Amino acid sequence: MIYAGLDVGSRTIKLVIFDTVVKESLITETGANPLRRCREILAGRKLRRLVVTGYGRHLVASTQGGKVVSEIRAFAVGARYLLPDCQGVIDIGGQDCKVVRLSMEGDVLKFEMNDRCAAGTGKFLEVMAHTLEADIGAIGDLALTASRKITINSLCTVFAESEVVSLIGRGEETAAIALALHEAIATRVATMARRVGIKGKAVFAGGASLNRCLVRLLGEKLGIELTVPDSPQLVGALGAALLAKHEDGQ
Template sequence: MNFAGIDIGSRSIELVVVDEDEQIVSALQADTGFDPITEAEKLTEQCDFDRIMATGYGRNLFEISFDAPTVTEIKAHALGAKTLFPEAGAILDIGGQDTKAISLFANGKIRKFEMNDRCAAGTGKFLEIMAGALGFTIDEFGRQALLAEKELSISSMCTVFAESEVTSLIAGGENRHEIALGLHASVMRRAASMISRVCPEGAIVFTGGVAKNPCMITLLEEKLGQKLLVPDDPQLVGALGAALLSKGK
């Protein structure tokens, strides 16, 4: 038998299928778009599985459409991260439109968590908008920020005000790499504060789309004073956890 987990987020959808030995046999991803259920259905049609469990923002819509059980993002990410990294003591997940900080007991049970899903500030969407304002693609944004010799302080974390501030800084002749580093540092400080408040013990797993950003990894490691554990596919962790839960783990 095969077991699937689907993570329907605000920006993307991930589907992971595991076998009886809990090995990943399929992993797919698509943009959420304006019709997440149709996109989710397209992904499910590409894989063979016997049971499926949903997580993420769209999990309740999926439950109604597919008569499938659901699990919270917190629980799914905790299990997915602990499975990939048994030494994990905490998870920092920065996605498109939310940030989660989760600390774990040694047995993998959730100890404490915080979640910011009320504002785009400090999320992947914030970085995407700021990258565009500076003329960078989101994929190159982190690498370009690391080229700065110093950080240019950004006073606002509100996406609208920050974009206006960036525009003013560019018009004033400021170095865009230094602006980029300042923006990354602002996001890093917010994320580091969240992970610190959940009182992590041991290794920290960094997940979500922003975990692909080399500048965020570098700044967080410097701030937290430890090496972060980053999965090869950091966006798949929630879907992996849901797949394992659908198996009954």
């Protein structure tokens, strides 16, 4: 029997097809019409059950017949499947950031989510990479080459960008600016994680977890072991697929 988990994010849509193991997965751009994109993804598939999560979950589930689950629950379930003894999840996506503390049994104890401000999200880094004329996929490695540390004082994307422009105008090293931006993001997310009380092992999910500099800085600031899965962007969709199987009594 085939179960599907669909994570409809603001930037990308993720699909996981699950039976007794992951049978298939894909990541595609959300685009301007996420409903149409999801219909294309699901077309021709014979599914036993579908569970949808992500910011577009209600829109898609209402037309595709899937059950809706929160991102918090989906990420918690997906993370525990990948790392059974993890006690926390940190997800930095394109437009939001979430941190979740889990019990030893995998229940959600506390969580915090930032979806109203770009600070601490992939969007923040994307804007700054553009300002620095750096590739978003390589900006983390660039930051790790910095020869000295400087500070970005503002966490607001607009004001931080102004600071970056000023630093460029003063001839500051690009790598040092990149490192300062990563420090700003890591500080914001670490503050959220401390409020939630994440301790022990944690799964770092989302596209930003592919950034080696962010992984290092967050681990240092929190003093915990961060595990980045092989496909960190699929954690939410995986959790949704597992919940689909659970809903079917499997």
